[in-house]
Structures are given as C-alpha cells and as structure tokens.
Amino acid sequence: MTAEGQDPEVGRWLNRLNWALASAVDREDIVEETRGHLAESIAGGLSPRDALASFGAAETYARRFLDDIELSGALGSQRSGAMLSVLARRVHTSLVAAGGFALVVVLAACAFAAALTAIVKIFDPAHAGMWVGRGIFMIGVLSDPSQAHELLGNWIFPAAALVVALAWILGRLVLLWSLRRIARAR
Amino acid sequence: MTGEERPDSADGRRAQLLKGVAELALLSLLGEGPQYGLEILERLRGEAGVELAAGTIYPLLHRLERGKLTRAEWRIEDDGARPRKYYALTDLGREELGSQLVEWRRLAKALNAFLDKRRMK
Numbered sequence: 001m002t003a004e005g006q007d008p009e010v011g012r013w014l015n016r017l018n019w020a021l022a023s024a025v026d027r028e029d030i031v032e033e034t035r036g037h038l039a040e041s042i043a044g045g046l047s048p049r050d051a052l053a054s055f056g057a058a059e060t061y062a063r064r065f066l067d068d069i070e071l072s073g074a075l076g077s078q079r080s081g082a083m084l085s086v087l088a089r090r091v092h093t094s095l096v097a098a099g100g101f102a103l104v105v106v107l108a109a110c111a112f113a114a115a116l117t118a119i120v121k122i123f124d125p126a127h128a129g130m131w132v133g134r135g136i137f138m139i140g141v142l143s144d145p146s147q148a149h150e151l152l153g154n155w156i157f158p159a160a161a162l163v164v165a166l167a168w169i170l171g172r173l174v175l176l177w178s179l180r181r182i183a184r185a186r
Numbered sequence: 187m188t189g190e191e192r193p194d195s196a197d198g199r200r201a202q203l204l205k206g207v208a209e210l211a212l213l214s215l216l217g218e219g220p221q222y223g224l225e226i227l228e229r230l231r232g233e234a235g236v237e238l239a240a241g242t243i244y245p246l247l248h249r250l251e252r253g254k255l256t257r258a259e260w261r262i263e264d265d266g267a268r269p270r271k272y273y274a275l276t277d278l279g280r281e282e283l284g285s286q287l288v289e290w291r292r293l294a295k296a297l298n299a300f301l302d303k304r305r306m307k
Contacts, residue, residue: 026248029271030244030248032269032271033223033244033271034244036268036269036270036271037223037224037240037244039268040224040268041224041240051240054239054240054241055239055240055241056239056241060241061241061245064241064242064245065244065245065248068245068248068249068252069252072249072252072253186249
C-alpha cells in the first residue's frame with residue numbers, strides 16, 4: 001500500500017509506530033490498519049492532528065499491542081522464564097504482579113538454600129544440614145555444630161530435591177495464576 | 187478539587203466504567219456481522235454511547251482476534267477505497283458474548299434494584 005498524498009505529520013507518526021512495533025509479528029498489519037483508519041478519518045473531514053490525537057502517542061499506542069502480545073505469548077508458551085520476565089516488567093504497575101513476583105522470589109530463595117545446603121553437605125557433612133537446638137531451627141551451614149543437633153543426616157539430599165521440586169511447581173502455579181489474573185483484568 | 191479538574195475526573199470515571207463494558211458492546215456489535223474498525227468505533231459511539239478512542243479499539247480488536255473470539259480478513263470494497271480489515275465473531279466469540287450478556291444482565295438487575303432501593307429512602 002502506498003502512502004501517496006499522506007499528511008507529513010501522519011507519515012511521521014506512522015513511522016514512529018512502525019519503529020515502536022519492531023518486535024511485533026503483526027506489525028505490518030497494525031500499521032496498515034491504522035494508516036487506513038487515519039486516511040478515512042481525514043477524508044471524512046477530521047484534521048490530521050485530531051485524527052492522530054484519537055490514537056495518542058505512537059509509542060503508547062504501540063505499547064498496548066506489545067503488552068498484549070507479550071502477555072498472551074507468555075501464557076501460551078507457559079515457559080517459566082518468559083512468564084517471570086513478563087511478571088517482573090509489571091511489578092511497578094500491578095499489585096498482583098508485585099505479590100506474585102515476591103512469592104516467586106521467596107520460593108526461589110528456599111529452593112536455592114535447600115540445594116546449596118545439599119551441595120555443601122557433600123563436602124562438609126559436619127556443618128551442613130537441618131539444625132535444631134536452643135533458639136535454633138535452620139537448614140543450612142552452622143559454624144558451631146555443638147550448639148545444635150542435626151536432624152536429617154543423608155536424608156538432606158532427598159529433602160532438598162523435594163523442596164526444589166515443590167518450589168518449582170508452586171512457582172509455576174503462582175506465575176500462571178498471576179498472569180491469568182492480569183490478563184482477565186485488562 | 188477545582189472546577190477545572192471536574193471534567194477530567196468525570197472522564198476518568200467514564201473511562202473506568204467503559205473499560206468493563208467495551209468488550210461486551212463490541213462483541214454484541216460484531217454479532218450482527220463482520221465490521222471494520224472505524225465503522226465499529228462510530229457505531230459504538232452513535233448507538234451505544236460508548237465513547238472509545240481509536241487508540242483503544244484496535245488493541246482490543248487484536249486481543250479478541252488473538253483470543254480466537256474473532257477472526258479478521260482484509261477486504262477491498264467495490265468503491266475502490268482502501269483495503270479494510272473486517273472482524274467477525276467466531277463460534278467461541280458467540281459463546282463468550284452469550285456468557286457476558288447473561289452476566290451483565292444479572293449484574294445490571296441486581297445493581298439497579300440496589301440503587302433504586304436507596305434512592306427511595
């Protein structure tokens with residue numbers, strides 16, 4: 001489609017839209033549809049400025065499509081990395097995203113601590129484990145093992161694997177739930 | 187709050203209310219048959235009083251298309267005008283329209299009864 005007779009201001013706005021939609025697979029479709037709408041509105045008597053005003057800034061307009069593509073793409077693929085990345089980008093604008101992200105961080109920290117303790121247990125079995133003593137309950141590395149006694153022994157390995165697996169499953173459920181809530185609220 | 191701020195605040199309230207009903211109004215309009223963006227926008231404004239901006243309607247149309255509630259095709263009209271992208275409801279879209287209508291009518295009935303009861307006091 002040619003842009004013959006197009007108002008220069010409209011042309012610049014469409015160029016900015018085209019650039020802002022660079023990562024969208026249906027960029028051409030969106031730009032052509034918008035170009036058609038603008039041309040028809042202007043032909044109908046609207047000034048180019050008023051026609052553009054109904055779309056707002058090209059970057060803001062593009063963002064609406066990109067947010068949606070990103071969200072539906074992450075939910076469609078259900079890949080943990082993609083879902084986490086989409087959730088992280090919405091932390092400052094959505095309470096659901098902030099809460100979900102915080103929960104995933106806590107679960108990841110638990111999984112990391114459990115895995116690290118199991119690894120340290122291999123090299124330093126005297127200091128790593130699940131410790132219980134006066135005012136002490138912890139999973140990790142205790143510098144003075146005389147302060148508490150260790151409960152799990154070698155069971156720390158399956159226990160750590162269980163914690164990692166549970167954190168992974170719960171984390172994915174939190175990601176899915178949060179993104180679905182955000183998608184429904186749009 | 188100053189007098190000048192009131193229209194903005196009214197616009198903001200209207201925008202919030204419209205956000206919830208725009209999708210229903212759009213699905214309902216498409217239930218009549220395939221239509222293109224500008225036509226949808228003008229009919230929503232003229233017939234339903236839903237004052238959506240052009241910058242709102244197209245992302246919504248694309249979202250519905252991605253959700254398989256609508257399908258779209260480019261058509262060239264007989265009058266030789268620019269190609270237009272027409273949107274039509276899919277079977278899934280008709281189901282969604284039915285569900286949203288039931289939910290809207292239930293909610294509107296309950297809310298009207300609630301508001302009327304308090305207005306009479």
